[in-house]
Amino acid sequence: MADLNRIGLGTLVAVAGISLGLGIGVGRLTTSVPSAGDGAKSRIRKSVDLEGDETPVPRSSSADSGSMATSGAFSEEKLQQASALLNPRLRERGMEEALAHANLDEVKRALRWAESLPDGPIKKAALADILQRWAEMDGAGATNYATQLYEATGNAGPLREALQGWAQTDPNGALQKLQSLGLTDGLKANIRSDLVAQWTEQNPQGAAAYAASNRETGSWMGLVATVADQWSKEDPKMAASWAGSLPTGLDQIHAVNAVISNWYQANPNEVAAYVSSQSPGASRDTMALTLARQVGQEDPAAGLKWAGTVGDPKTQEKAAAGALSDVYRKDPQGALQTLASSSLPKPMQEAVTARLKGSGPWWR
Template sequence: MKKSTVLLGVTVWSVSLLTAYYIGSRANEASNPSTTTPIAQANRENTQQQSFQTVALTEPEEANKLEAFFDGEALSLEEMLREIPTLSAEESRQLLTQALAMPKSDPKRARLINELLSQIAETEPMAALELATQIDSLRDYESARVSILEVWGRNDPAAAIAWAATALENEPSRSRASQLTAIYRGYALTNPEAAFQQALTMDENARLKNRLLGEVLEAQIENGGLEAAKLAVDLVSDPDMKDRLRRDLVSEWAEFDPSAAAEYVVSLGDEASADLKNALIREWAESSPAEAAAWLDSLDADDPAIARASASIIEEWTRYDLAASAEWLNSLEASPELDRAVITYTFSAAAEDPASAMTWAESIDDDRRRTWMMERVAATWKEQDTESFSEYLDSSELTEEQRTTLENAENRGGPGGGGGRGPGGGGRGR
């Protein structure tokens, strides 16, 4: 066969092949327009990617919003946060890149980063911890690690605790404590009994161990495990640790049922320490200071808890009713131990009725505290009503030195203002 004939045949074959490919491509394009050209293919992939990625917006007022987060729609922060748990780890990573690129001044940035890292931590906690290193704010970085570790502690506590044993060994004590606490908080959400026992066996200092145990108790009670938490605490053999844990238990319990918590404290008899009673009162007073005061009145008059707990009651009660709180405080037996409650009341009363507040200040037993409190009341009083303050000085039995001290008193922040009416009849008698 001649060489020219062979070349001609190859040429015809090549042209036929190219023609067939072109016709086939056009037919495929007609049935699937999205695959027409490489540019069209890229546009199609970009459109798909926008179903879960952030789109950079051109309008300045929209620059800080994550738009086209889902299906091309602009969502509010709360809507975004609700959708994040539905994302895959890969989608979360891509959105995390966008969130990290947001302006640091955007208040939504830190929360979005936290939630996205928590979502990644559901399946890849170590990867989430590594990604968190991209956060340049130390405060936000610490917050993100805590969020990640809580997720890890909930899903795989054994692995998280094993990691912490080496990874946190050289961390500063405060940072280490907060991260361990996060792990145990997550652990307690799925198995509080095991978390409690694990924390008991930890070779840690007493302060950190108590913090971890308290965190477990709080999570357990919040999730309806009050009886189990109470039993676990009662079985602790170390008396000091048991008392501290009982304080944690009672504080959490009193948030939703202070009366039942009070019955538990009473049932302990002599085992109920003054600190335990004060923990109960401090929490109870936030919701009902009058009821807390009535319970405190039921204790023996010489109970050491009364002096400290009364200050907690007064601190809360004066926010709502100065007159009622003054009447109750005046019913208590005067003592040096009650100075703290009197000072607390005086701070609140000074802004409402400085004349009566001064009477209370004069009743403080400790000389140094009495002088200090009278100065603070005087500073507020002369700002409010110079004439009546001068009348007080003229009618008082103060020494010349004391008078000069009060006249020169300056308001360094001043006594705190309280709500409600003034105490009417003035302070307690001495």
């Protein structure tokens, strides 16, 4: 439930439409903003460290311009020129462009060149791009090579790059291979989450079907939450509908929370109207709990109004405590006065007070 604690909000306003009829507010008013899907898809996340000298490099050298335009054919010379760029992000982009049209034989030739480089960030970046390009064409071969590197060095970076490249063209194959590797449970889960998030960017319905078939209902973490979190950045309404339709479980609660939290950051009025329109039930209660927490961080009284729409008493108790938890840490007396002024029944107010005063976190 770590997602329930993030997010800073702006000025409180009333929600339009249905939410106005309920007298419920949200933390801020925004205009519609383009989703991440309106632009280019984000590229595969690299485990290579791209931080470093970001100082613009002189333009006197063509290699330092960062423009490694390819003519449609692989050139080892262009790859080497790109690797010489001082700016790590331009270097990364240049090597990607140089490898974009490389065939399997050319990639293996590039690999031999990268292996000859001295250890350091340039070699790491080159291997990362080469492995991903190799894996797009031959996932099993690239992953077997990367597995040998991991066994020899303990560095999982190349293995992650290979699996991510494989998942670009065959996510199921990459995930099946991952499951067969002798990795620690933690590392395997971490890479699997990255692969599923990448799959969601490419094909949310396919990733959603995979996640729904591989649930961990007894854990807050799980693949359905990974899909919901990523999908909501592209299409929050579809993500919310999918997460809300999943059978109950701790992972489903986390998935719903992730969607509503992300959607609230992008468009608080839109998500408030969506939640207000949902039929009563466990999923709607989780959505309202999340809004109570988000809104309550800026306006506890408005957050309590959202808590008041929760049907299940125990969930309502958590929602009200979430709406007040931030202000309670700063001003316990003021928080309890806000609670006393709310429309929540007296027994519920007493339960919320006990929860706030308890030693555990408000959501337990």
